[in-house]
Amino acid sequence: MLFAGIAWDGRGFDVALLDEQGAPVAEAVRFPAGQVGALTDHLLALDWSSDQPLICIVESTNGMLDGGLMSAGLRVHRADPWVLPARPAFGSVDAGSLARAGVTRLPELSRLVIESGTLTGRGDEHARWLGESEPGTAALTEAGRCLERARATDDKVIALTFDDGPNPPYTGRILDVLDRYGVPATFFCVGLHASAHTEELARMTEAGHRLANHTWSHPFLPDLSAAELAVQLERTDEALAAVAGELGSRLFRPPYGSRSPEILSWLGEGNHGTMVLWDVDANDWALPGADAIARAVLDQARPGSIALMHDGGGDRSQTAEALPAIIEGLLDQDYRFVLVDEFTGPQAGRRPQ
Numbered sequence: 513m514l515f516a517g518i519a520w521d522g523r524g525f526d527v528a529l530l531d532e533q534g535a536p537v538a539e540a541v542r543f544p545a546g547q548v549g550a551l552t553d554h555l556l557a558l559d560w561s562s563d564q565p566l567i568c569i570v571e572s573t574n575g576m577l578d579g580g581l582m583s584a585g586l587r588v589h590r591a592d593p594w595v596l597p598a599r600p601a602f603g604s605v606d607a608g609s610l611a612r613a614g615v616t617r618l619p620e621l622s623r624l625v626i627e628s629g630t631l632t633g634r635g636d637e638h639a640r641w642l643g644e645s646e647p648g649t650a651a652l653t654e655a656g657r658c659l660e661r662a663r664a665t666d667d668k669v670i671a672l673t674f675d676d677g678p679n680p681p682y683t684g685r686i687l688d689v690l691d692r693y694g695v696p697a698t699f700f701c702v703g704l705h706a707s708a709h710t711e712e713l714a715r716m717t718e719a720g721h722r723l724a725n726h727t728w729s730h731p732f733l734p735d736l737s738a739a740e741l742a743v744q745l746e747r748t749d750e751a752l753a754a755v756a757g758e759l760g761s762r763l764f765r766p767p768y769g770s771r772s773p774e775i776l777s778w779l780g781e782g783n784h785g786t787m788v789l790w791d792v793d794a795n796d797w798a799l800p801g802a803d804a805i806a807r808a809v810l811d812q813a814r815p816g817s818i819a820l821m822h823d824g825g826g827d828r829s830q831t832a833e834a835l836p837a838i839i840e841g842l843l844d845q846d847y848r849f850v851l852v853d854e855f856t857g858p859q860a861g862r863r864p865q
Contacts, residue, residue, distance in 0.1 A: 516555055516568045517610030518577060520704065520729050521603035522747065525551055525577075528607035529558065534615045540607055546708025548577065548679075552584050559586060569610040569621065571596060573740075575630040575730030575767055576676070576702055579797065579826030582626050589614065589621040590630060593735050602743050604729075627798050631732065631768055641734055641772045648776035652787060657780065660789040662816030662855040668847045670817045671855060672697040672838075673790065674831075675726055675765065676824030678705055678712035683823040685832035687715055693839045697721050698852040700765040700788070703728035703748030705824060706755075713755040722851045723752045724763035724788065730825075733770040738778045745784050763788050763852060786856055790820035796831045797822055805834035810841045818852060 514537060519526045524544040529537040543551040559566040568581055568588045578588045591613040596605045604610070613621060622633030631638055652658035662669065672690075674697060677683045683699075690697055699716055701723055706713055716723060727733075727744040736744070745764060762785035766775075769789055779787060792812040796805045809819050819838075821831050842849070 514558065514562055514564050514566045515611040515614035516558065516566060517607040517612070517614065518551075518568060518570050518574070519604045519607035519610060520574050520576070522704075522728075524704075526607040527551065527554065528611045530608070530611040530615055531564075532615065534612055544708070545704045548580060548705075551577070552580055552586075555581065555586055556584055567614055567618070569614045570630075571604050571610060572630070572735045573599070573604055573729055573731035575732070576704065576825070578624050578630050579626065582624060583799070583827045588624045589618070590624055590632070591617075591621050592634075595620050599740075601739065602747070629797060630730075634732070637734075638732075638768065638770060641770065644773055645771045645776055648773050648780070649771070652776060652780060655780075656786070656856070658787045658789070659818070659852070659855055661791040661814075661818050665816045668815050668845065669850050669854065670813055670815075670819060670842060670847050671850050671852045672819050672821065673700060673765075673788070673852060674698075674821050674823040675700045676702055676705075676730065676822050678709040678716075679824035679828065680709060680712065682828035682832055683709075683712050684715075686823050686828070686835060687712075687719065687721075689832060689835040689839070690721070691719060693836075693843075695839055695849045696851050697849075698724055698763070698788075699823065700724045700726035700763075701748070701752060702726050702730050702824060703744070703751045706748065706751045710755050713752065717756045722763070722853060723756045724765065724852070725749055725752065725785070726765050727767055730767045732768065733766050733775050734772045736775075741775065741778060742782065762786065765789070788818065788852055790818045792817045792819040794819065794821045794831070794834075796828070796834070797825060799827070799830055802830045802833035802837070805830055806837040806841065809834075809838045813842060813845075813847070816855070818855070
């Protein structure tokens with residue numbers, strides 16, 4: 513077997529390749545932010561050119577790549593903090609350490625599958641954290657700092673939201689559909705991708721869409737320290753604000769909706785804006801097909817809903833294909849499309865008088 517460790521930092525990704533004995537097979541390769549496609553092609557070439565199976569190793573602070581790698585046919589495992597050396601203040605452990613975790617501790621690394629994504633093997637833990645976080649989530653909601661849907665309303669309004677981008681060409685295809693119907697949307701962007709695709713951010717802003725914060729590297733938040741969480745949010749705010757000004761911050765969505773009582777305490781103490789969750793999940797990340805994605809949104813939509821979809825995190829052609837049916841189906845039900853911002857004020861979810 514060959515083991516490819518994939519590390520991230522503020523500027524991109526590094527890939528280190530080791531054999532079963534832990535010896536380097538080639539020099540580490542650097543991929544700047546925005547070159548996820550080239551990184552994927554590099555790994556596919558390694559997989560195809562070798563008579564040994566390739567195993568890709570990411571860590572729990574990197575939720576940016578696994579979906580696309582698995583869609584391309586690559587085998588991906590996740591290394592958790594307790595099997596790795598300490599991380600730097602901003603970034604993952606180095607690529608060599610990730611590859612060595614594969615060499616020496618593979619049975620302890622969860623093999624990821626598309627159906628459960630980066631959280632494969634940690635679903636029960638995630639659910640436990642969410643349960644323990646219910647009081648803190650309720651307190652933030654009462655304080656106007658957390659939003660799952662609009663406050664009680666009979667007005668047929670809905671906010672479409674897209675996570676994990678920008679991600680050419682799929683973000684552009686989704687923007688084309690939104691433009692065709694004149695529908696606004698809120699995009700929760702991953703900072704590392706946003707820093708490399710400013711033209712996509714500019715197009716979103718010019719079309720009247722909303723840019724919001726989805727962290728820098730899409731980590732599982734309970735694995736972060738307070739300082740790591742703060743820099744993830746601050747760096748992403750800076751990347752978005754560089755293009756969109758103040759409209760590039762003040763809304764935050766935790767990756768996977770992950771949180772813990774400690775994280776909610778940090779968020780409550782900090783100045784990180786409103787945490788936005790959702791009540792309609794398209795499940796498009798699991799690639800169930802365009803028809804299933806459209807049905808999921810239309811079946812769950814209620815007045816004041818926030819619908820979760822994805823323009824990043826892998827191949828989102830199914831989401832782009834499903835979007836016209838979603839919009840037309842909601843229009844047939846007399847829904848009006850709004851930005852999440854409309855749900856955050858004292859008259860959230862209600863039409864102006």
